Amino acid sequence: MDNDVSAGSTTTIVGRLALGITLLAFGLGYTDLIDGVTAADAVSIAHYVGGVALFVAGLLALRDRDTANGTAFTVLGALWFTWAVSAGAQASDNAAGLFLLLFALVALSLTAAGGDQLTRGTYGLFLVALVLMAVARFADNDSLTKVGGWFAVAAGAVAWYAATAAMAHWPTALPRRAAGRGVTATG
Numbered sequence: 001m002d003n004d005v006s007a008g009s010t011t012t013i014v015g016r017l018a019l020g021i022t023l024l025a026f027g028l029g030y031t032d033l034i035d036g037v038t039a040a041d042a043v044s045i046a047h048y049v050g051g052v053a054l055f056v057a058g059l060l061a062l063r064d065r066d067t068a069n070g071t072a073f074t075v076l077g078a079l080w081f082t083w084a085v086s087a088g089a090q091a092s093d094n095a096a097g098l099f100l101l102l103f104a105l106v107a108l109s110l111t112a113a114g115g116d117q118l119t120r121g122t123y124g125l126f127l128v129a130l131v132l133m134a135v136a137r138f139a140d141n142d143s144l145t146k147v148g149g150w151f152a153v154a155a156g157a158v159a160w161y162a163a164t165a166a167m168a169h170w171p172t173a174l175p176r177r178a179a180g181r182g183v184t185a186t187g
Helices: 010-031 039-063 067-086 093-112 117-139 142-168
Strands: none
Touching: 010 039, 010 067, 010 117, 010 142, 039 067, 067 093, 093 117, 117 142
């Protein structure tokens, strides 16, 4: 695979931007990096950008017969919409942890489904974030939640880069070394 990138479909770019922005806002809210910004501050972004816009991008991708992105965007749109409308609701830590674990299974499926390196990277980092946050809820561990937030930030940055790279024609693949090249033995 070379470092060139095709522009990709508009739907994919919009979906990646929506996912990236949502993951960045969500993750930063859990990291405590910005004074006074919490995960609750990401609810509007998660509701409209991550929920509604991502879901619509998924439906448009499905209409264009892009089943991989269509499935990913609609399911993740449902996740963000559900998270946003249930934010602030009284739920036990175990119920919240279960919700996160169930969507971690979705992220695992999306990661295993393949795609380019940036897509797998985004979903893989999001998977780690969800698992860490689920375990944190089960164990009542704020430090683990913060680490999960950082993984969500990383996933958001990768999704944002993927969308921007598609529009700007930036590289999207890591260069690979040719077989037999690299470390040489000296005698």
